[in-house]
Each structure stands twice: as structure tokens, then as C-alpha cells.
Amino acid sequence: MEIKTVNLTRIFHVGCSKVVAVNNVNLEIGESKFIAIIGPSGSGKTTLLNLIGLNDKPTSGKIFINGEDTSNWTNAKRRKVRLSRMGFIFQTFNLLPTLTALENVELPIALAEKSQREQREKAIKLLEAVGLGHRTHHRPKELSMGEMQRVAIARALANNPEMIIADEPTGELDSKTAKEIMKLLLDMKEKWKTTVIIATHDEKIVEAADEVYNLKDGQLITNF
Ligand SMILES: Nc1ncnc2c1ncn2[C@@H]1O[C@H](COP(=O)(O)OP(=O)(O)OP(=O)(O)O)[C@@H](O)[C@H]1O
Ligand SMILES: [Mg+2]
Numbered sequence: 001m002e003i004k005t006v007n008l009t010r011i012f013h014v015g016c017s018k019v020v021a022v023n024n025v026n027l028e029i030g031e032s033k034f035i036a037i038i039g040p041s042g043s044g045k046t047t048l049l050n051l052i053g054l055n056d057k058p059t060s061g062k063i064f065i066n067g068e069d070t071s072n073w074t075n076a077k078r079r080k081v082r083l084s085r086m087g088f089i090f091q092t093f094n095l096l097p098t099l100t101a102l103e104n105v106e107l108p109i110a111l112a113e114k115s116q117r118e119q120r121e122k123a124i125k126l127l128e129a130v131g132l133g134h135r136t137h138h139r140p141k142e143l144s145m146g147e148m149q150r151v152a153i154a155r156a157l158a159n160n161p162e163m164i165i166a167d168e169p170t171g172e173l174d175s176k177t178a179k180e181i182m183k184l185l186l187d188m189k190e191k192w193k194t195t196v197i198i199a200t201h202d203e204k205i206v207e208a209a210d211e212v213y214n215l216k217d218g219q220l221i222t223n224f
Pocket of ligand 2: 045167
């Protein structure tokens, strides 16, 4: 999936103060790229990911997906693209606690209206791909942090997304587990040709990235 933003801006109003969380950001991300977005806390990384992931709407500026201007898309179209073409990974995994690893991974497949058999087979394959074939019936609290993040990655991959958006996916993990998770994400990029966009403070991810975007006070300061 190719992403292009043009003068992308998101302003929040809190009481009578105004926060320009994303300020005039222009970026172009090609297909099958591993992209790191870095910057200090409060610099706008999550806000930018929410915009690119069609989870939020810009105050001004535009987002193009594969050349298509998304500004006039209906909410239904935005939801459909999110569900069927994008995958999301969060710092705290966001797994549903009452569901097993398998059921968590099945969920987005079910939402895409695949048959039960298809969804089960697919979910098992994905859990095997992230090295968790032996943990399918565990619930999140019965898994380690690294395992939980693997389940979240399997879930993010459930509908063969063209893009994965990850917000500090290794933030809660020790450095060894973080490295494994990063390797897994890199593998996914190679295997599925998925574009991976990661907001991170993790040096290892920054080193491995094809491109790094650096945010400060909502603005892109370097692009190398
Ligand atoms: N919903 C909101 N309402 C008001 N202000 C917000 C909202 N979301 C974010 N902000 C503000 O926008 C700025 C950017 O926040 P954002 O969460 O994007 O930063 P971040 O780079 O992801 O930080 P961190 O590394 O701590 O996750 C911050 O000043 C934050 O307080
Ligand atoms: Mg954030």
C-alpha cells in the first residue's frame, strides 16, 4: 500500500487551548517498506498513525492511499479499508481478555465475513507463523508479554493487510523479546510485501528501517 500525505494537519482544542499535534506533514511511503516514525513523547506519532490508519480525520490536508484521495470517503468505506486492508498493533496489545489466542486472531477474519472453517484454519496458520502454534487455547493472561504481542501481530495479519500500523509495538517488552518481535515484523514485510509503519523509541527498529521520519512538535524535521 502506498501512502502520501499532503500538508497533513490535526489540531485538537482542549478548553481554550489549541494543540497542533500534526503540523503540515508531507510524507510518501512506498509499497513493501519498513518505516520508523520517531520523536519525543507528545511529538504527534500516535496522532499521525491514527490519521494514516483512517481512525481519525485531519483538520486540514489530505491523505492519499494508492493514489486515491481519501478525504471524500464515507465512514463505511473508511471502515472497510481499515478492516480488510490494514492491520493494527498497539503497545499494550489490545487483546480481548476473555478470548483465547485463537479466538483473538479469528475475530477480524470473522468480521470480514469468512466461513468459520476458513477463519479457524487461517487463524491457526497465522499463530503458527508467529511461533505460537502451541498456545492457541491460552487466554492473554496465560501468555507472556512477547507471546501476547505475537498474538496481536497474528491478528493484525489476519486479513492479509497491505499495510501494518504499529504504535510502539516493543515498548512493553524486554530487549531480547523486542528484537524477536522486530524480526517477526521484518519477516512479515518480506513474506507478505506488507508496508509496515512503526512509531517507536526502539533503536533496533530505527536501525532496521528502510526510512525514518522524525517528528518534533508535530512537524517532520528530517527524512533520511
Ligand atoms: N484527543 C486529543 N485531544 C487533545 N489533545 C491530544 C489528543 N491526542 C493527542 N493530543 C495531544 O497531541 C500531542 C501529540 O500527541 P501524540 O499522542 O500524538 O504524541 P506521541 O508522539 O504519540 O507521544 P508518545 O511517545 O508519548 O506516545 C500531545 O501534545 C497530546 O497531548
Ligand atoms: Mg504515542
